[in-house]
Amino acid sequence: MAWITASGVVTVFATLIAVAVYSPLLALQEIRVTGTARLDAEQLTEAVDSQLGTPLALLDFDKLTDDLSEFPLIRSYVTEAVPPHTLVIHVVERQPVxxxxxxxxxxxxxxxxxxxxxxxxxxxxxxxxxxxxxxxxxxxxxxxxxxxxxxxxxxxxxxxxxxxxxxxxxxxxxxxxxxxxxxxxxxxxxxxxxxxxxxxxxxxxxxxxxxxxxxxxxxxxxxx
CATH class of the missing domain: 3.40.50.10960 (Rossmann fold)
Known part of the structure; x- marks a missing residue:
């Protein structure tokens, strides 16, 4: 019985992980950009929207970096996954001196x-x-x-x-x-x-x- 119970628990956890990683229930549906002043937040969103529909756990952050590298005014950025469907990109713009x-x-x-x-x-x-x-x-x-x-x-x-x-x-x-x-x-x-x-x-x-x-x-x- 112990082995059966343990096996059942493992199966449940594996199922939950599979759902979290692959299920369209947690797919990216919205991209929000914060911290922009000179940059156009809509243009940034359009640059990375090819990942819409991808489960949050499977987002390609290397591609995201490549896409955002087209904007030299970005000094740095941080991404934040907000389940179930949102990715927030916090941008720090270059400041004039x-x-x-x-x-x-x-x-x-x-x-x-x-x-x-x-x-x-x-x-x-x-x-x-x-x-x-x-x-x-x-x-x-x-x-x-x-x-x-x-x-x-x-x-x-x-x-x-x-x-x-x-x-x-x-x-x-x-x-x-x-x-x-x-x-x-x-x-x-x-x-x-x-x-x-x-x-x-x-x-x-x-x-x-x-x-x-x-x-x-x-x-x-x-x-x-």
């Missing part, structure tokens, strides 16, 4: 130098990086982006332009009266950010001055 002027207009880029969009007018809310188009993603560009990411959060929206000819002479121009920050290289950026924050707090925001934090332990403030 700067714009670059080119012969075709302005290119909005993320910290990795990936193009987010092109516009004829200069995008608002991000600094303009002065580099040649072919230099996006090179060492000088990377140094500029590293500096921007190290800035105190309240200061970043005030940056109007950033320029550099080498990795060691990053300079930022602020909006308003045009205060300038000579940053130098991206080395010791965390310390430079703290020093800069204190220097700016001690000076009139309307004063036309230059903050030189190239050597953060002997920073200099000079009139423009």
């Amino acid at each position: 700067a714009s670059v002027m080119t012969s075709d207009g302005y290119v909005l880029v993320d910290p990795a130098g990936v193009e987010i969009e092109r516009t004829e007018a200069r995008p608002a809310g991000v600094p303009l990086v002065e580099v040649e188009e072919g230099e996006i993603g090179d060492d000088v560009f990377d140094a500029i982006i590293e500096v921007l990411l190290a800035l105190p959060d309240p200061l970043l929206p005030q940056v109007d332009q950033v320029s550099a000819t080498t990795m060691d002479d990053v300079t930022l121009k602020l909006s308003g009266v045009g205060q300038r920050i000579v940053w130098g290289s991206a080395d010791r950026s965390e310390l430079k950010a703290r020093v800069l924050e204190r220097l700016m707090a001690a000076h009139d925001p309307g004063a036309s001055v230059e903050f030189d934090v190239t050597a953060p332990l002997s920073a200099v403030v000079r009139p423009l």
Whole structure:
């Protein structure tokens, strides 16, 4: 009797597993996309809808990755199966950090130098990086982006332009009266950010001055 009972339990479990894996009762019928702003959620849904009708346990996530790779604005994503019929794709979009002027207009880029969009007018809310188009993603560009990411959060929206000819002479121009920050290289950026924050707090925001934090332990403030 014990063996019969055990055999029956195993059979029941095997049946339940087979139903869960292969049954159309748990087939994919709805795909939802969250987290999109610049991307069109409907286009993302259409890109992966070939898996509709597939049981949730048999979804081809390698194919899903291939399908979504056509959208460079996706920085990352997480999938969530919601039985009985739904797949939710939580998308994290690339966020712009700067714009670059080119012969075709302005290119909005993320910290990795990936193009987010092109516009004829200069995008608002991000600094303009002065580099040649072919230099996006090179060492000088990377140094500029590293500096921007190290800035105190309240200061970043005030940056109007950033320029550099080498990795060691990053300079930022602020909006308003045009205060300038000579940053130098991206080395010791965390310390430079703290020093800069204190220097700016001690000076009139309307004063036309230059903050030189190239050597953060002997920073200099000079009139423009």
